Amino acid sequence: MTAAMDFRQMAQYIGFAICSLIVRTAFGMFGILWGIIREIVNGVFRVAIGIIVAILSIIAFFGFILWLFTL
DSSP states (O other), X not given: OOHXXXXXXXXXXXXXXXXXXXXXXXXXXXXXXXXXXXXXXXHHHHHHHHHHHHHHHHHHHHHHHHHHHTO
16 A cells, blocks of 8 residues: 555544544434423423312312312
8 A cells, every 4th residue: 555545544534533523422412402302391291280280189179178068
């Protein structure tokens, strides 16, 4: 092999390493953002379910009180 071929192959390896580093960094940042978004959505659903359960509990409580008045 000539020196030019060695240099070309080394440049190719360095380019591949840089590209793979960029792709891994992009996927890592996407993973972090995806985790944050997923936690926000889970929190919203948890609050919504809590509100629905609280409303149903209040309705059941007042229904029970009204039922006691009919005894």
